[in-house]
Amino acid sequence: MEKRGRRESDGRKRMAAQRRKRKRRLKGLLRLLAWVLCLGFLIRTAATFERKVTSPTEDGEVDLSGLYSPYAILVEIQTGRIVGERQSDVRIWPASLTKIMTSLLLLEQAEDLEETTEIKSEIFGPLQARDASMAGFAPGEQVSLKDLLYGMLLPSGAECSVAVAQWAAGSEEEFTVRMNERARELGLADTHFANATGLQDENHYSTVRDLAFLLIQALKDPDFRAAFTAESYTSSGTAEHPEGIALHSTLFEAMRGAKIEDDRILGGKTGYTAQAGLCLASLLAVDGKEYVLVTAGAKGNHYTDPYHVRDAEKVCRRLEKG
Helix, strand or coil: CHHHHHHHHHHHHHHHHHHHHHHHHHHHHHHHHHHHHHHHHHHHHHHHHHHHHCCHHHHCCCCCCCCCCCEEEEEECCCCCEEEEECCCCCECCHHHHHHHHHHHHHHHCCCCCCEEECCHHHHHHHHHCCCCCCCCCCCCEEEHHHHHHHHHCCCCHHHHHHHHHHHHCCHHHHHHHHHHHHHHCCCCCCECCCCCCCCCCCCEECHHHHHHHHHHHCCCHHHHHHHCCCEEECCCCCCCCCCCEEECHHHHHHHHCCCCCCCEEEEEEEEECCCEEEEEEEEEECCEEEEEEEEEECCCCCCCCHHHHHHHHHHHHHHHC
């Protein structure tokens, strides 16, 4: 009996020792897990701190905060990489940046840019009633498609946009159907057009992201690029304008007026309505790379400082510092 009692006692001691051993092992594992979690937290904190203290271009990004424009996106053209963005997926009113799509459809359909079409008289009344920008062509004038392209992209002529729509589709209404079809083909998921000019309409909207990739597509066409980067152009002579019309880029005129001299800004399309604010889709070249910058919603108007152009200048400086 005594031996049996000793054996039971020894068994209980062994079991107790095993439980203590398991507890020590469990505590060790818990300490190791806590150490690993702590180390992971420290690594993440250090990485976050490093991102904050390094300059934006060190990790391939450009800071777009502090711009006059609340909506902005910067895309490297060659790679399609978004280098910087600010509320890029928020819907905006695109104003005359709409004419990028109108121009793209013109170039995709035209077989000969020297072909002429009539700018019909009935176009002018409704556009003038809404104080739309005009290139200066006359009612009934026969104008080449090339002149209409430059008339849209340089002085932002609304009569040129409507004339293109009527030439391409018979009416502006039918042309907007094509605009929206092309937008879907290009994957512009948050864009809808209601006209060919960019005049304010509640069903006419886009995002700076969509507009940036639309512009990249349009810039693949050499005729578009030539017009988009031109400072001025003289249209062909017609009966109404024998010496042609001198067309000037609203972007470069704004730069001259504000005494902005920056050859890194290669070209652009401006836009403005009271609701849209100052908008700009621009082509930049910095350190051998080309970028598309689209900004929208800057406060101001045609008579204030060109805050949208100031933003482009600021982004060029930030790219160069990177």
